Amino acid sequence: MNFRDLIDLCYRNLLRRRTRTVLAVMGVIVGVCAIVVMLSIGFGLTKGYEDQIESYGNLHLIEIYSNGGGGSYGDSDKGVLNEKTLEAVAAIDGVDAVTPVVSEYMVMGIGKKIASMEIRGIDADVLEKFNYEVQEGRLLEPTDKMGVLFGNQVPYWFYNPKKNDYGGDPEDVMAAREIILTGDHSYGQPDDYYTGDEEIDYQQYEVRAVGVLANPNDESSYCVFMNMTDFEQIQKDLQKARGENTAQTGPKTYNRAMVYVGDIDKADDISEILRDELGFQTYSDSDWMDQVKDTTRMIQAVLGGIGAISLIVAALGITNTMIMSIYERTKEIGVMKVIGANLRDIRRMFLIEAGMIGFIGGVVGVGFSILISVLLNTFLGGSGALGGMIGGMGSKVSIIPWWVILGAIAFATVVGIIAGYSPARRAMRLSALESLRNE
Numbered sequence: 001m002n003f004r005d006l007i008d009l010c011y012r013n014l015l016r017r018r019t020r021t022v023l024a025v026m027g028v029i030v031g032v033c034a035i036v037v038m039l040s041i042g043f044g045l046t047k048g049y050e051d052q053i054e055s056y057g058n059l060h061l062i063e064i065y066s067n068g069g070g071g072s073y074g075d076s077d078k079g080v081l082n083e084k085t086l087e088a089v090a091a092i093d094g095v096d097a098v099t100p101v102v103s104e105y106m107v108m109g110i111g112k113k114i115a116s117m118e119i120r121g122i123d124a125d126v127l128e129k130f131n132y133e134v135q136e137g138r139l140l141e142p143t144d145k146m147g148v149l150f151g152n153q154v155p156y157w158f159y160n161p162k163k164n165d166y167g168g169d170p171e172d173v174m175a176a177r178e179i180i181l182t183g184d185h186s187y188g189q190p191d192d193y194y195t196g197d198e199e200i201d202y203q204q205y206e207v208r209a210v211g212v213l214a215n216p217n218d219e220s221s222y223c224v225f226m227n228m229t230d231f232e233q234i235q236k237d238l239q240k241a242r243g244e245n246t247a248q249t250g251p252k253t254y255n256r257a258m259v260y261v262g263d264i265d266k267a268d269d270i271s272e273i274l275r276d277e278l279g280f281q282t283y284s285d286s287d288w289m290d291q292v293k294d295t296t297r298m299i300q301a302v303l304g305g306i307g308a309i310s311l312i313v314a315a316l317g318i319t320n321t322m323i324m325s326i327y328e329r330t331k332e333i334g335v336m337k338v339i340g341a342n343l344r345d346i347r348r349m350f351l352i353e354a355g356m357i358g359f360i361g362g363v364v365g366v367g368f369s370i371l372i373s374v375l376l377n378t379f380l381g382g383s384g385a386l387g388g389m390i391g392g393m394g395s396k397v398s399i400i401p402w403w404v405i406l407g408a409i410a411f412a413t414v415v416g417i418i419a420g421y422s423p424a425r426r427a428m429r430l431s432a433l434e435s436l437r438n439e
Contacts, residue, residue, distance in 0.1 A: 358416020
């Protein structure tokens with residue numbers, strides 16, 4: 001008997017017992033629905049948390065910090081940020097750009113409005129490699145003398161402390177003819193405002209705005225960038241004004257650097273290299289992502305396990321259906337054996353019937369799962385309470401990847417075949433003579 005004839009025979013056998021077949025299929029539908037919907041909610045949670053983390057920070061960025069140096073095996077550069085180790089960082093596979101960072105908290109004044117902010121000195125030629133974009137002006141360039149690039153939130157911080165006049169915007173910053181930068185935190189404040197800076201003779205620097213960043217989804221929204229050479233001179237002046245020792249012995253070192261990783265999937269491996277091989281301390285928003293993924297995997301396992309219980313019950317229903325089918329078709333099985341039917345064909349017939357129950361239940365179950373997913377996203381996602389709770393406005397509560405659809409149908413079919421295996425062996429082993437005597 002060829003495979004096509006077996007399929008046709010199995011199909012007709014299932015139709016002859018419609019009620020029992022429908023009940024067995026419904027059990028599979030419920031089981032598949034339970035698994036797929038539960039998993040889809042887990043995927044929705046994962047995607048919602050990922051969107052939240054991406055909105056808080058740039059997953060491509062890794063911040064590295066000096067770890068004091070004095071590495072083992074005589075490697076005195078291990079854990080030290082200097083030109084040599086920065087070149088080693090830049091040479092790591094997957095690192096697109098790296099820049100040292102020096103920073104100071106300073107005051108900037110535009111007319112009578114002032115704002116306190118973090119000023120960062122960086123290598124300006126890496127800004128484009130970091131994929132920063134501007135909403136006003138242009139990016140900072142290495143040739144910009146005393147040029148500043150504003151994070152997108154900084155322009156709104158300017159206020160007049162003497163009149164409680166709050167509010168600025170990027171257009172005001174870009175249009176300013178004179179911008180003063182100073183380390184004096186009493187600059188522009190009322191006369192009775194005391195910080196202790198009045199006793200220190202800070203210099204004032206005239207800078208010019210070259211641009212305002214678009215929202216890059218990281219902490220650069222809250223700082224101002226300058227060329228490293230300009231800012232290092234300003235930092236030396238600040239240290240001298242405060243009476244700090246500015247003498248430097250040995251190679252120039254840094255406390256902090258930023259690394260841009262083009263492929264997010266490589267961020268974890270690169271962080272591990274930076275920590276274990278080069279001895280640096282690292283921080284990346286992708287570290288949070290790993291914790292979220294571990295948590296959501298556990299949630300998915302629990303939800304999927306709950307759904308699997310329903311499919312196990314459905315498998316028992318398929319087994320029961322096939323056993324009852326054997327009792328009802330004992331004489332039919334005996335006739336097939338007498339006329340020379342292959343024992344393997346008899347076993348295949350029952351396995352195919354069980355597999356068809358699983359397949360049909362899987363297909364219909366996936367269809368219902370997609371419908372339930374759409375309803376969940378329509379009524380509970382987006383601006384709904386549950387959607388806002390798991391991932392913010394516009395988030396989906398339920399997400400069903402294409403591979404889950406195919407996997408669920410295949411899994412249901414396999415469960416059906418496994419459930420029918422014991423009844424199929426039983427049918428194959430029935431005695432032909434005893435089967436013909438059965439009424």
